[in-house]
Amino acid sequence: MTRLDMFIDRMVSQRACLDFAIAETALMGGPVFELGLGNGRTYDHLRDRVTGRPIYVFERAVASNPASTPPEDMTILGDVRETLPQAVGRFGDTASLIHADLGGHNLAKNDEFARLVSPLIAPLLAPGGLMVSSDRMYFDALEQVPLPTGAVEGRCFIYRRPTA
Amino acid sequence: MTRLDMFIDRMVSQRACLDFAIAETALMGGPVFELGLGNGRTYDHLRDRVTGRPIYVFERAVASNPASTPPEDMTILGDVRETLPQAVGRFGDTASLIHADLGGHNLAKNDEFARLVSPLIAPLLAPGGLMVSSDRMYFDALEQVPLPTGAVEGRCFIYRRPTA
Ligand SMILES: C[S@@+](CC[C@H](N)C(=O)[O-])C[C@H]1O[C@@H](n2cnc3c(N)ncnc32)[C@H](O)[C@@H]1O
């Protein structure tokens, strides 16, 4: 497996998981949260496929392709370690879908960060809402969901907040 | 088609074209040239799949993932507009495979650059050698090769120097 192979698997899994999660939550009205804008490719995908739900983007420093830069009033600027707790006050547990792709090249650091942000993400998700992540997350109250066809085990993770 | 869809198509096409070109030129002994290191994903792929041929990387400023950074003596540092003409003196027309992924986000600029570097690349290719590019190239003496299965039309281009 080359780094190109792994990267393709990750991108393909991300798309499969997002498409699945968008469809599964299509009847929910709550906002969609994109944690980490990066180049803006998954944001562009969300924007294209999600209908009737606002999409908020959490990002420390916007550096996306101009073709997929979110409007200013939909961008929540700052470190997610601060902006996620603030978002609980603003949105409560209403998010229908949260996508996180916050990791970098250091797998150990990514895991550490996933442990740190998991408890900051969970309180934002509505009952029945889904969380899609490129890293394994550490949730108490959310349950892991089997991956859809086309996604590669270990390259993407899906979690659901039970409805009751 | 979202930017994520296009990106996946490009990566998948790149891999399909590289695998095809590596196999087609497997019996040739001449060096492989990677033009544009970037993150180093396609370099990592070449390094893994090419056997018995040296791989030289042409790059302006090395900023790859440490896991796929080429050795210093295999890196030809500088702007390809200067290093390619110099390489003709050093290598002659011996390259068995040249891969170019030099483009950025601006399609018009990429096309302009492809026109500029095409005549600098052609003199390096051995008879029967293949050139794989993310951009359409402008060659007089090379012929375009149909894409292999798995590659998406327009996302990748393959050219061959005829043997006679
Ligand atoms: C899209 S990236 C290559 C990505 C790579 N194929 C990968 O899989 O990670 C393009 C690279 O080409 C390099 N580049 C662009 N123009 C160049 C030039 N005129 N001379 C040398 N390098 C150049 C850039 O610095 C950048 O690293």
Ligand code: NI
């Ligand atoms: Ni992503």
Ligand code: NI
């Ligand atoms: Ni590339």
